[in-house]
Each structure stands twice: as C-alpha cells, then as structure tokens.
Amino acid sequence: MQKNNIKRKSPVSGFLDKIFYNKYKKKREGAIRFYDMSSPLVKIACAAIFLICAAMIIVAVFPAAWAILAGFKDLKEFVTGKKILPVSFSFAGYAKTWESMKFARYYLNSAIAVAGGVVCAVLFNGLLAYVLGILRPVGHKVVFALVMWTLLIPPTTSVVAQFVNIHKVVEFFNKLAGLDSMNSFFNVMPLWLIMGANAFWLVLFKEFFESLPKDYTEAAQLDGCTDLGVFTKIMLPLSMPIVVVVSIFAVTAAWSDFLLPNLLLSNSEWRTVMVRLFEFRTAIKVTEIDKLHAVVFSIIPPTIMFILFQRQITRGVTVGGIKG
Amino acid sequence: MTAGARGGNLQKKNRIQKNISAWAIMLPTLVLFAFFIWEPILESIRLSTYRGIGVDFSRLRFVGLDNYRLMFIDPNFKAALSNTFIYILWSLIIGFFVPLIMAALISETAHLKSAIRVAIYFPNIMPGLATAIIWTFLFRPGPTGVLNIILGWLGLAPFNWLSARGWTIPLIITTMTWKSAGSTALIYMAGIAGINPELYEAATIDGAKPMRRFWHITLPGLLSLGKTMLILQIISVFQVLYEPMMMTNGGPNNKSISMMMLVYQYAFRDFNYAMGTTISVFICLILAVLTIIYFALTRKVSNE
Numbered sequence: 102m103q104k105n106n107i108k109r110k111s112p113v114s115g116f117l118d119k120i121f122y123n124k125y126k127k128k129r130e131g132a133i134r135f136y137d138m139s140s141p142l143v144k145i146a147c148a149a150i151f152l153i154c155a156a157m158i159i160v161a162v163f164p165a166a167w168a169i170l171a172g173f174k175d176l177k178e179f180v181t182g183k184k185i186l187p188v189s190f191s192f193a194g195y196a197k198t199w200e201s202m203k204f205a206r207y208y209l210n211s212a213i214a215v216a217g218g219v220v221c222a223v224l225f226n227g228l229l230a231y232v233l234g235i236l237r238p239v240g241h242k243v244v245f246a247l248v249m250w251t252l253l254i255p256p257t258t259s260v261v262a263q264f265v266n267i268h269k270v271v272e273f274f275n276k277l278a279g280l281d282s283m284n285s286f287f288n289v290m291p292l293w294l295i296m297g298a299n300a301f302w303l304v305l306f307k308e309f310f311e312s313l314p315k316d317y318t319e320a321a322q323l324d325g326c327t328d329l330g331v332f333t334k335i336m337l338p339l340s341m342p343i344v345v346v347v348s349i350f351a352v353t354a355a356w357s358d359f360l361l362p363n364l365l366l367s368n369s370e371w372r373t374v375m376v377r378l379f380e381f382r383t384a385i386k387v388t389e390i391d392k393l394h395a396v397v398f399s400i401i402p403p404t405i406m407f408i409l410f411q412r413q414i415t416r417g418v419t420v421g422g423i424k425g
Numbered sequence: 426m427t428a429g430a431r432g433g434n435l436q437k438k439n440r441i442q443k444n445i446s447a448w449a450i451m452l453p454t455l456v457l458f459a460f461f462i463w464e465p466i467l468e469s470i471r472l473s474t475y476r477g478i479g480v481d482f483s484r485l486r487f488v489g490l491d492n493y494r495l496m497f498i499d500p501n502f503k504a505a506l507s508n509t510f511i512y513i514l515w516s517l518i519i520g521f522f523v524p525l526i527m528a529a530l531i532s533e534t535a536h537l538k539s540a541i542r543v544a545i546y547f548p549n550i551m552p553g554l555a556t557a558i559i560w561t562f563l564f565r566p567g568p569t570g571v572l573n574i575i576l577g578w579l580g581l582a583p584f585n586w587l588s589a590r591g592w593t594i595p596l597i598i599t600t601m602t603w604k605s606a607g608s609t610a611l612i613y614m615a616g617i618a619g620i621n622p623e624l625y626e627a628a629t630i631d632g633a634k635p636m637r638r639f640w641h642i643t644l645p646g647l648l649s650l651g652k653t654m655l656i657l658q659i660i661s662v663f664q665v666l667y668e669p670m671m672m673t674n675g676g677p678n679n680k681s682i683s684m685m686m687l688v689y690q691y692a693f694r695d696f697n698y699a700m701g702t703t704i705s706v707f708i709c710l711i712l713a714v715l716t717i718i719y720f721a722l723t724r725k726v727s728n729e
Contacts, residue, residue, distance in 0.1 A: 121536070124535040124536060125535045127535065128535045129622050130532055130617055130618045130620070130622065131529075131532035131533045131617060131625075131639075131643065132533065132625060132635045132636075132638035132639040132642065132643055133533050133635045134625065134626075134629070134635075136629070137634075137635050140634075143635055146635075147533070147534070150530050150533050150534055151534050151536055153530055154530055154531055154534050154536075154537070154541050155537070157527060157530075157531075157541060157544070157545055158537075158540065158541060158544040158545070160603070161544045161545050161547050161548055161603075161607060162544055162547060164548075164556075164559045164560065164563060164603070165547070165548075165551060165559070167559075167563070167571060168555075168559050168562070171562075171571075180569065181569060182569060183568055183569055183574060183577075184574070185571055185574055185575075225453060225454040225457055226454065228450050228451060228453070228454055229451045229454035229455070229458075231450070232447050232448075232450050232451040233451070236443070236446075236447040236450070237447075238443065238444040238447035238448055239444050240448075241447075244451070244455065247458075247463070248458065251458065251462050251463070252716070253712075253713050253716045253717070253720075254462075254466060254709055254712070254713065254716075255660065255663075255664055255709075255712055256462070257664045257666065257685060258469075258664070258685075258688075258705045258706075258708050258709040258712065259462070259465040259466050259468075259469050259705065259709070260688075260705070261469065261472075261688065261692040261698055261701045261702050261705055262464075262465035262466070262468035262469040262472060262702055263461060263462075263465040264692075264693075265465075265468065265472075265480045265698060266460060266461075266464060266465055266468065267461075268480075269480075270460075294457055294460075294461070295457070295461050297453075297454060297457045298454065298457040298458045298460075298461045298462055327446070328443075328446045328447060328450060329446075329450060332450070353550050356552060357552035357553055357554070359552075359554050359667075360666075360667075364693065375552060375554055378552075378554050378555065378558070379554060381558070382670070382671060382674075392558065393562065396555045396558050396559055399552055399554070399555045400551055400552065400555045403550045403551065403552065404547075404550075404551075406550070407547060407550045411543045411546075414546065414550070415542050415543055415546050415611060418546065418608050418611045418612065
C-alpha cells in the first residue's frame with residue numbers, strides 16, 4: 102500500500118509534502134499524526150485547519166492594526182470615507198491630537214501609576230507569600246485561609262465600599278497636610294497600594310517560593326541574616342522568573358485600570374491615559390478621529406511590552422493558569 | 426538539667442522572636458488586604474441595610490433588608506437581571522466554545538505554532554476600554570463602518586450591528602470573547618499537550634481514525650478543565666461592566682444594561698451608595714456560590 106502511494110505521487114504533491122506535510126513528522130500532541138497523511142482526506146483537513154489558524158492570527162491582530170492605520174486618516178476621511186485603509190500616511194494627525202490633548206502628561210501620569218503599582222505588587226504580595234510559604238509563624242494557616250477566601254469574592258463587587266474607604270482616608274490625609282483635595286498626590290497613592298493586595302499574585306509567589314531549595318535560606322539564616330535580609334538578598338534574586346510574570350500582569354492591570362482611577366482622579370492633574378479615555382464617554386467636544394488617536398496612544402505601550410516579553414507572557418499564562 | 430532548661434528557654438525565646446519578626450514582615454500587606462478587600466466586604470453588607478444619599482451614616486436611615494425588596498421591584502434591576510441570563514446564554518454559545526475549538530485546531534497544526542500562540546494572546550493585553558472603543562468603531566452602522574465595508578465587498582447591505590434588535594448582547598459577548606479567548610485557549614492547549622501521547626498511538630493501533638481519536642481521547646482529556654473554565658466564564662459574565670457602558674451605555678432601551686452597570690450608576694451617578702451596595706452584595710452572594718462550585722471542581726482536578 103505504501104509502495105502504491107509512492108508510485109502515484111505527483112510532483113505537486115511531492116512539493117506540498119516537502120513544504121507542508123513533512124513537518125507533521127515531529128507532531129506529538131493532538132489526534133493527527135504523520136502516519137495519518139496516507140489519507141488524502143486527512144491531508145485536506147490539515148490544510149484547512151492551518152488556514153483557519155492563520156485566520157485566527159488575522160482576527161486577533163486586525164482590530165489593533167486597523168486602529169493604528171485608520172489613525173492616519175483625517176477627520177473627513179475617517180467619518181465619511183468608504184475605504185478601510187487611509188489614502189496617505191502622515192503623522193500630522195497623530196501629532197495634533199498628542200499636542201492638543203497634552204497626552205505627554207497623561208503618559209507620565211500613567212507611568213507613575215504603573216511604576217508604583219508594580220513595586221507594590223511585587224513587594225507586598227511577595228513579602229506575605231514569603232511569610233506564609235517559608236517562615237510560617239503561628240497563625241499562618243488562618244491568614245492563608247483568609248487570603249484564599251478573598252479569591253471567592255471578585256473585587257469589582259465591593260468597589261463601592263472600597264471607594265468609600267479610600268475616599269475617607271485620602272480626604273483625611275489631604276486635610277492633615279492642608280492640600281487641595283483635587284490635585285493632591287495622595288489621590289494617586291491608593292492606586293499603588295491596592296496592587297499590593299492581590300490574592301492571585303500572592304499564590305503565584307507562594308508556590309514559587311515553596312519550590313525553591315531550602316539550603317540557600319537556611320545557610321543565610323545561619324550566617325545571621327535577618328528574615329527581611331533573606332527575602333531581599335536571596336528569595337527575590339532567585340525568583341526572577343515569577344517576579345517578571347507578576348510584574349507583567351501588574352503593568353497590564355495598572356495601565357488598563359480606569360474604574361478606581363476615574364473615581365479618584367477625575368479632573369485632577371494626575372489623570373491617567375485610561376481616565377482620559379473614559380472621559381470620552383460623556384465628552385461632546387471630542388472628534389471621532391481624536392478619540393481614535395487617543396485609543397491608539399493607549400494601546401501602544403502595552404503592545405511594545407508584549408512584543409518585548411511575548412515569551413514570558415504566554416508562558417506565564419499557562420504557569421499561572423489564570424486569566425490576566 | 427539546668428543547661429537543658431536554659432537551652433529550652435533560649436529556644437523558646439528564639440521561637441517567639443521568629444514569630445514576631447515574621448508577623449512584622451507580613452503586617453503591612455495584611456493592612457492592605459484589610460483596607461482594600463476585607464473591610465469593604467463587611468462595609469458593603471452594612472451599607473446595604475441603610476437608606477439615603479451619600480455615606481455619612483448619621484444622615485442615613487437603617488431599613489434592614491428593605492433595600493433588597495426595593496431592588497427586586499426596580500424595573501432597571503429586572504432588566505439587568507434578565508439581561509444577565511441572556512449574557513450567560515451567549516457567553517456559553519460564543520465565549521465557551523470558541524477558545525475550546527481554537528485550542529483543538531491549533532493543537533492539530535504543525536506550522537507557525539509559536540506565532541499563533543503569541544498572536545491569539547495579544548488581544549488579552551489590550552486595555553479593556555480601548556478594546557470596547559475600537560470594536561464600537563468596527564461596528565459603526567452605515568456604509569462607513571469597517572464591518573459594513575467588508576459586507577459591501579460581499580455585496581451585502583450595511584447592518585446596524587449594536588443597535589440591531591437582538592444583536593446587542595451577542596456582539597458585546599463577541600467583543601469580550603475576542604479579548605479573552607486567547608488566554609483561555611492557551612490553557613486548553615496546555616491541557617491537550619498534557620495528554621499522554623501513548624493513548625493516541627494505542628487508539629491508532631486499534632484502528633481509530635483521527636476524528637475518533639479526537640472524540641474519545643482529546644475531548645475527555647479536557648473535560649475537567651472545561652468544567653472549571655465554564656464556571657470562570659459565568660463568574661466573569663456576572664461582572665460585565667465597561668463593555669456595555671462604553672459600547673451601548675446599556676441601551677438600546679435597557680436591552681444590554683448589566684447588574685454591575687446598575688451598581689455603578691446608583692453609586693457614582695446618583696450617589697445612592699446604599700442601593701449600589703445592595704445590588705453588589707446580591708451579585709457577591711451568587712458569585713460566592715458559583716466560586717464554591719468552582720473550587721470543588723478544581724479540587725477534583727488536582728486530585729485526579
């Protein structure tokens with residue numbers, strides 16, 4: 102039967118085998134294997150599946166790519182044009198929106214919010230994970246149970262009471278320092294600190310710490326290193342893979358968040374990119390093309406981060422098994 | 426004897442010191458958890474038993490569970506509740522099966538695997554707000570909307586998309602699925618990669634064709650993972666907020682308003698925090714039940 106196959110092979114199918122089907126020799130997961138290629142039906146199915154997967158790439162990338170390309174249109178072209186792609190490519194439109202909306206300032210504000218948020222996310226969740234996973238003092242089981250219970254309650258559902266709490270404390274500090282309550286930097290700090298209370302990231306840290314060999318920490322303790330010293334000098338440097346994963350999750354979360362930032366920073370000079378974007382919901386004066394430009398500005402930093410760290414990110418998803 | 430006792434004392438002292446230092450290290454994080462998560466939950470429950478505008482308790486009136494009665498006769502809540510069921514239905518039809526099918530197909534290709542993996546995860550890092558705005562542009566009605574231009578290529582008339590009768594929620598779910606399907610698919614793909622290849626080879630020797638192998642080995646291998654993903658899916662649908670808020674503002678005619686949107690409107694538009702927390706406590710109760718089911722299922726998975 103195999104002999105038959107070889108005899109019948111046309112040059113075209115031989116070429117297809119070479120560029121496409123031979124690669125299935127290495128396939129070890131899923132139902133289809135190379136030995137199924139003797140059936141033409143399976144060969145057609147494989148080609149169809151590949152085309153569908155290629156279509157997935159297009160669907161996944163198209164909306165963002167369209168937004169960036171359509172941003173080159175001018176207002177009239179964008180509102181009344183019947184073509185998907187712009188007629189000409191000029192950065193003038195982007196530059197105009199960037200200038201007139203003062204996006205540089207929002208970028209700076211977002212950068213401040215993100216940087217502080219990442220530090221808090223790694224530091225506070227890491228410290229608690231270190232205590233619960235390695236030091237294990239009296240009562241660590243109760244604390245861990247409490248933390249795990251918070252996984253039961255999605256954060257968005259207590260957003261009202263959370264905001265009420267934050268508002269009270271921020272107002273208290275503003276009064277204490279005699280600051281203008283709209284533009285005070287105390288409004289930004291809750292956005293940092295809230296990243297330090299994330300049960301998902303805490304569990305990621307804890308599991309990683311527990312998988313590290315105990316020798317290092319014990320040796321350091323014998324050398325008279327304090328518990329905090331062991332964390333900063335040994336645990337964190339050894340845990341860079343998970344620190345990177347949590348940092349990436351934290352950057353994405355901090356950059357994309359707008360609910361709490363909008364409540365805390367509306368009309369403030371510390372407004373982030375997302376708060377500005379959210380304001381378009383009720384803004385009347387903004388033109389459609391300005392709106393599109395602003396959206397593009399908001400997706401560029403995460404896109405750059407994604408291109409730089411794509412491997413860590415896609416691996417992090419399967420390690421963490423959580424939705425980012 | 427005395428030396429032993431002294432040693433014991435020293436050890437005890439040491440242990441106490443260790444405990445104190447460990448608690449000191451975790452105290453800051455515990456304060457954050459208490460302030461941002463634990464206390465707000467209790468505060469929500471308390472606030473939901475009062476009535477009035479604002480959060481100053483001296484101006485609020487204690488009404489017991491009466492807010493919950495009000496909630497159930499609020500026409501907006503009725504709309505949001507029935508919408509939630511429509512959201513769940515569509516998220517099961519679109520949101521649940523799409524990532525599963527994607528993972529199954531990608532696992533059967535031998536080409537461009539890492540490129541596909543990276544590309545399908547890309548929408549996940551897009552800010553949710555930007556996603557909602559971009560898709561609103563794509564769904565723009567009239568002949569200038571992007572999807573309508575594509576329909577035009579196929580010789581079809583422009584469609585109203587988000588404002589078309591019966592299409593609003595399915596299209597919002599499509600947008601959400603576009604954003605989240607990739608990460609779910611990656612988890613399923615890890616599940617498929619974890620299936621023992623010998624199972625497939627044994628089935629081949631028994632004469633099973635690829636389709637049969639898929640039905641009898643791949644799908645059963647994803648069953649437990651699928652169950653947990655289903656629960657996660659439903660949990661996330663209960664929290665739908667910014668997609669309808671940005672894309673349709675709950676319209677047309679309350680047809681896409683979600684429960685979280687109602688919470689937001691009560692609290693931050695009307696400053697009726699009490700009514701807002703009432704609804705959020707209600708959502709919380711439902712989600713707690715669902716999450717307990719989820720944990721029961723995942724425990725089974727890790728035991729298997």
